[in-house]
Structure formats: structure tokens, C-alpha cells
Amino acid sequence: MDLIDRLVSAVGAEHVLTGRDVVAGYEADWTGRLRGRALAVVRPGSRDEVAAALVACAGAGVPVVPQGGNTGLVGGGVPRGGEVVLSTVRLAALDAVDRTSGQVTAGAGVRLAALRAHARAAGLDFGVDLAARDSATVGGMAATNAGGLRVVRFGPMRAQVVGLEAVLADGRAVGSLAGLEKDSTGYDLAGALVGSEGTLAVVTAARLRLVPALPARATAVLGFGSTEAAVAAVPALRGPLLTAVEVCFDDGVALVCAHRGLAAPFRRPCPVYLLVEYAGEHDPTDQLGEAVAGIAGVLDSALATDEVSRRRLWAYREGHTEAVGALGVPLKLDVAVPPARAAAFEAAVRAAVAEVAPGARLVLFGHLAEGNFHVNVVGAGDEHALADAVLRAVAAEGGSISAEHGVGVAKAPWLHLTRSAAERDLYAGIKRAWDPGGVLNPGVLIPR
Ligand SMILES: Cc1cc2nc3c(=O)[nH]c(=O)nc-3n(C[C@H](O)[C@H](O)[C@H](O)COP(=O)(O)OP(=O)(O)OC[C@H]3O[C@@H](n4cnc5c(N)ncnc54)[C@H](O)[C@@H]3O)c2cc1C
Incomplete structure (x- = not known):
């Protein structure tokens, strides 16, 4: 029996896709920049079917690329050439919310919007949003x-995961729900899987912490004269109600306004903008107003x-991604520096882009409380050289x-900038221990 026949007997013929037109949607990433040919796409509907599909692929010596919603931005979920894509879309079971523990069990293929709606229907919420x-x-x-918009309040995905269920490349199930x-x-086996990018095992379900629903919100946009001034405002904003501190810059805001036909936030543009959100059980407007009033250097505020405002x-x-995409396919680099180094890093990135890609359009935005910048460059030219310059600036800070x-595959060549030789040896050893045959996502995270 060849591999396709084995996959068909594992999951049923309708869930093994091989036709070029149907497979195409699984072969390119969200930006269209990263793509490759898949041998086939297999869509198991249960943990046992995942195991059978993995055993078939391992037996045939064909690597497997796990894929969820295919919104990843570093090429870890799309084939590089000749792999089987294992799509989790059918692992979409969502158990009733366990109110005693404040947790829920969700299949790996459950979409974030569905998870949040499910939690909200039970009077709770999920901590990550993007x-x-x-x-x-x-x-x-x-x-x-994954991190997203509310890490300052609830932490990243790592903070939400209580347990994971996963299948190793040899078909054995591990983990606890x-x-x-x-x-x-x-x-901490679940901890090892968080951030493993499909290189160690295929996650089939997760036991997730839920957070209180926060029905009352207040949002402010603050304009500053410099990034230093915006960074200096962060301590005054911190507190139990703080839910978001997003940063963007005048060129990006002008781009969003032109793209979406919006009026500018203020009569006079400001070099730097912070979007700040407080949320709680009761209206947090007064607390946000008080925090903002205590900040020096605010040029304008709204x-x-x-809900409409x-x-x-x-x-x-939120219009940044779409507005940048309308300019062309950007080089996207998601990086973090210690928040206190954010202004120095911003200056270094602007200098690096001006030097390496003088004609390119740089748009920066991000989550300032975590020092997380999204570096978007349209018209980068030599993308490798530009990524190298930006990522070296990150490491320097x-x-x-x-x-x-x-x-993913996109940044694997630069892992050495922020992981020592000893740490990279550990990464390779962990990979060998979980996936000795190298079946799962070769080339992702750990350079070939
Ligand atoms: C418009 C837009 C906005 C975004 N905003 C944010 C943001 O604010 N914060 C943020 O963190 N990310 C953001 N992202 C990136 C992306 O949404 C996240 O990386 C997300 O976690 C990917 O989920 P996915 O289901 O689409 O995974 P995929 O893209 O399908 O896969 C991502 C990686 O996970 C692996 N994988 C997928 N499923 C499994 C599984 N069941 N078991 C093992 N490995 C698996 C894949 O092999 C791949 O390496 C954004 C993306 C877009 C397009």
C-alpha cells in the first residue's frame, strides 16, 4: 500500500486531498510570501486518526507539516516541498465550560473567535485575543x-494552557487534559509543546484557563512628541485595570486614515500614539482619566x-496590517526588546532600514508594554540583508x-543571535527526544 492509500484508510478518502486546486489553499501562508508544494493534505477527525496518519507518514519517511488556521507569519505551517500537511480543522470539539475550575477543553482546531464566544456564553472569557x-x-x-492585544493583562498563550493532549510522530499519545x-x-511536557511550532508533536486538544469577562471598558488614544515620552508614560498606566498599551507612529496612522477614509485622531498629527485600554467589571473611565492626567508630555488625547467610539x-x-498590505507584500518581523529599550530600538531600526533599504517603506507598530514591535517593510529589496540588520539590532538591545x-523557517537562520550554542544543543536534543525520526516540521525553529 502506498502512503496515500494508508492515509485514506486512516481518515477516509474525503479527508485526503491531493488535487492541485484543492491543495493550493494549504500551500501558501497568509501573506502569500511563503509557500511550497504538498504531497497531500490529510484532515484527521480524532486523536486516533492523527496517530494513524502520523504512523503512515513516518513509515513512508515523509515529513509532516501540522497546520491549524494557517495565519502564522513565519512559514512554519506551510509545506516547503513534498511534505504531507496535517490540517487540524476537524478537531473542533469544544466541551462545556467547567465552572468549578474556570477552565475549558478545546480541540486543536477550534478557532479563537469560537472559543471566546463559548467562554462568554458561560460568563467568562479567554485571555488571548488577536x-x-x-x-x-x-x-x-x-x-x-501566541500573544496579541491583551498580554499585559493576561499573559501569552503559555499562561492560558493548563494541559495539552498531543500525538508523537510514532503515534503515541501524551499529555493530560x-x-x-x-x-x-x-x-512540564505541555510547557515544552507551547512554542514548539509543530516540531515535537501534533497537539490534538488543550485544557485552557478562562478569565473573568470584563464588560466595562474605556479606551484612550494619547499623542506624544517622542517615543521616549510614550515609554515614560507606561509606568503611570500600569495597574489592575490595564488591558492594552498599543503603540503606533504618525506615518502609520496617516496610512491607515488614507486607506480606511478615517479622519485623523487629532487636529495636529503627533509623532507617536499610544492606544490604552482599561477594562473591569465596573466602568473604568474615571481610573483611566486619572492615570492619563498624571502623565507628562501628552500633546493631545481622546x-x-x-462601543462605537x-x-x-x-x-x-488595528487598520495597520491591512493598510500596509495594500502597499505591497511586506517583510514582517515580529520582535521584542525590554520595554525600557524601546525608544533606542526604534531609532536603531529606522537607521538600519534607511541604510540597507533606502527606498523602502517602513511601518512600525506594536504592543509597547511588552516592548513588542511589528516591523513591516514594503519594497525591502534584499530581504535577507534587511532582516539580518533588524534582528542584529534586536539582539544588541x-x-x-x-x-x-x-x-518558523523565516527566522531559523537567526536563532543563533539570541540562543547560545549550549541552548541550541539543548533544542536539538529536545527535538531528537520527541521526534527521533525528524518527521515533524523539519527546518522549522531549528535550522537544518
Ligand atoms: C492579521 C493577523 C494578525 C495577527 N496578529 C497576531 C497577534 O497579535 N499576536 C500573535 O501572537 N500572532 C498574531 N498573528 C499570527 C498568527 O495568527 C498566530 O501565530 C497564530 O497563533 C497562528 O495560529 P494558526 O492556527 O493559524 O496556526 P498555523 O499558522 O496553522 O500554524 C502555526 C504554527 O503552529 C504549528 N501548528 C499548528 N497547529 C498545530 C497543532 N495542532 N499541533 C502542533 N503544531 C501546530 C504549525 O506547524 C506552525 O508551525 C496574526 C496573524 C494575522 C494574519
Whole structure:
């Protein structure tokens, strides 16, 4: 029996896709920049079917690329050439919310929007939110340790995962969905899978912490004369109600306004903008107003409490990805530096782009409380040289080459900038221990 026949007997003929036109949607990433040919796409509907599909691929010596919502931005979820794509879309079971523990068990293929709606229906919420919420899956978010808009309040995916269930390349199932908040029985296997980008095992389900629903919100946009002034404002904003501190710059906001036909936030443009959100059980407008009043260097500000006005303010920040995409396919680099180094890093990035790609268009935005910048460059020319310059600037500031998107294939060549030789040896040893045959996502995270 050849591999396709084995996959068909594992999951059924309708869930093994080989036709070029049907497979094409699984072969390119969200930006269209990263793509490759898949041998086939297999869509198992249960943990046992995942195991059977993996055993078939391992037996045939064909590598497997796990894929969730395919919103990843570093090429870890799309084939490089000749792999089987294992899509988790059918692993979409969502158990009833366990109110006693404040947790829920979700299949790896459950979309973030569905998870949040499910939690909200039970009077709770899920702590991670990101703009790709309609497509990004629980498994993909765990595998990339996704962050997003509310990390300052609830932490990244790592902080939400209580347990994972996963299947090794040899078909054995590991992990627990019991939801034990206390368990000091040795190594944290679920912790090892968070951020593993499909290189160690295929996550089939997750036990997730839920957070209180925060029905009352207040949002402000603040204009500053410099990034230093915006960074200096962060301590005054911190507190139990703080839910978001997003940063963007005058050129990006002007681009969003032109793209979406929005009026500028203020009569006079400001070099730097912060979008700040407070959320709680009761209206946090007064607390946000007080925090803002205590900040020096605010050139202008707007405060919104009703949903329509809040959405209007968020549009200046959330419109960036779409507006940049309308200019062309950008080189996207998601990085983090210690927040206190954010202004120095911004200056270094602007200098690096001006030197390496003088004609390129740079648009920066990000999550300032975590020092997380999204560096978008349209018309970069020599993308490798530009990525090299930007990621070296990150390393020089003591930062991370990946804040929340993962390393994938796109950044694997630069892992050495922020992981020592001893740490890279450990990475390789962990990979060998979980996946000795090298079946799962070769070339992702750990350079070939
Ligand atoms: C418009 C837009 C906005 C975004 N905003 C954010 C943001 O604010 N914060 C953020 O963190 N990310 C953001 N992202 C990136 C992306 O949404 C996240 O990386 C997300 O976690 C990917 O989930 P996915 O289901 O699409 O995974 P995929 O793209 O399908 O896969 C991502 C990686 O996870 C692996 N993987 C997927 N499923 C499994 C599984 N079940 N088991 C093992 N490995 C698996 C894949 O092999 C791959 O390496 C954004 C993306 C877009 C397009």
C-alpha cells in the first residue's frame, strides 16, 4: 500500500486531498510570501486518526507539516516541498465550560473567535485575543505561544494552557487534559509543546484557563512628541485595570486614515500614539482619566467609553496590517526588546532600514508594554540583508527575534543571535527526544 492509500484508510478518502486546486489553499501562508508544494493534505477527525496518519507518514519517511488556521507569519505551517500537511480543522470539539475550575477543553482546531464566544456564553472569557481570531486555532496558538492585544493583562498563550493532549510522530499519545493547577510531577511536557511550532508533536486538544469577562471598558488614544515620552508614560498606566498599551507612529496612522477614509485622531498629527485600554467589571473611565492626567508630555488625547467610539479609536491601530498590505507584500518581523529599550530600538531600526533599504517603506507598530514591535517593510529589496540588520539590532538591545509569531523557517537562520550554542544543543536534543525520526516540521525553529 502506498502512503496515500494508508492515509485514506486512516481518515477516509474525503479527508485526503491531493488535487492541485484543492491543495493550493494549504500551500501558501497568509501573506502569500511563503509557500511550497504538498504531497497531500490529510484532515484527521480524532486523536486516533492523527496517530494513524502520523504512523503512515513516518513509515513512508515523509515529513509532516501540522497546520491549524494557517495565519502564522513565519512559514512554519506551510509545506516547503513534498511534505504531507496535517490540517487540524476537524478537531473542533469544544466541551462545556467547567465552572468549578474556570477552565475549558478545546480541540486543536477550534478557532479563537469560537472559543471566546463559548467562554462568554458561560460568563467568562479567554485571555488571548488577536486580529486573526476568525481563523487562528487553539493548536496553532499554543504551538506559537501566541500573544496579541491583551498580554499585559493576561499573559501569552503559555499562561492560558493548563494541559495539552498531543500525538508523537510514532503515534503515541501524551499529555493530560485533567486541568490540574497543581502538579509538580517533574518535567512540564505541555510547557515544552507551547512554542514548539509543530516540531515535537501534533497537539490534538488543550485544557485552557478562562478569565473573568470584563464588560466595562474605556479606551484612550494619547499623542506624544517622542517615543521616549510614550515609554515614560507606561509606568503611570500600569495597574489592575490595564488591558492594552498599543503603540503606533504618525506615518502609520496617516496610512491607515488614507486607506480606511478615517479622519485623523487629532487636529495636529503627533509623532507617536499610544492606544490604552482599561477594562473591569465596573466602568473604568474615571481610573483611566486619572492615570492619563498624571502623565507628562501628552500633546493631545481622546477618550472613548461607548462601543462605537472605542471601535473608532481601535481602528487607527488595528487598520495597520491591512493598510500596509495594500502597499505591497511586506517583510514582517515580529520582535521584542525590554520595554525600557524601546525608544533606542526604534531609532536603531529606522537607521538600519534607511541604510540597507533606502527606498523602502517602513511601518512600525506594536504592543509597547511588552516592548513588542511589528516591523513591516514594503519594497525591502534584499530581504535577507534587511532582516539580518533588524534582528542584529534586536539582539544588541537584549531582545528576542520572535515576540509572538514564532521562528518558523523565516527566522531559523537567526536563532543563533539570541540562543547560545549550549541552548541550541539543548533544542536539538529536545527535538531528537520527541521526534527521533525528524518527521515533524523539519527546518522549522531549528535550522537544518
Ligand atoms: C492579521 C493577523 C494578525 C495577527 N496578529 C497576531 C497577534 O497579535 N499576536 C500573535 O501572537 N500572532 C498574531 N498573528 C499570527 C498568527 O495568527 C498566530 O501565530 C497564530 O497563533 C497562528 O495560529 P494558526 O492556527 O493559524 O496556526 P498555523 O499558522 O496553522 O500554524 C502555526 C504554527 O503552529 C504549528 N501548528 C499548528 N497547529 C498545530 C497543532 N495542532 N499541533 C502542533 N503544531 C501546530 C504549525 O506547524 C506552525 O508551525 C496574526 C496573524 C494575522 C494574519
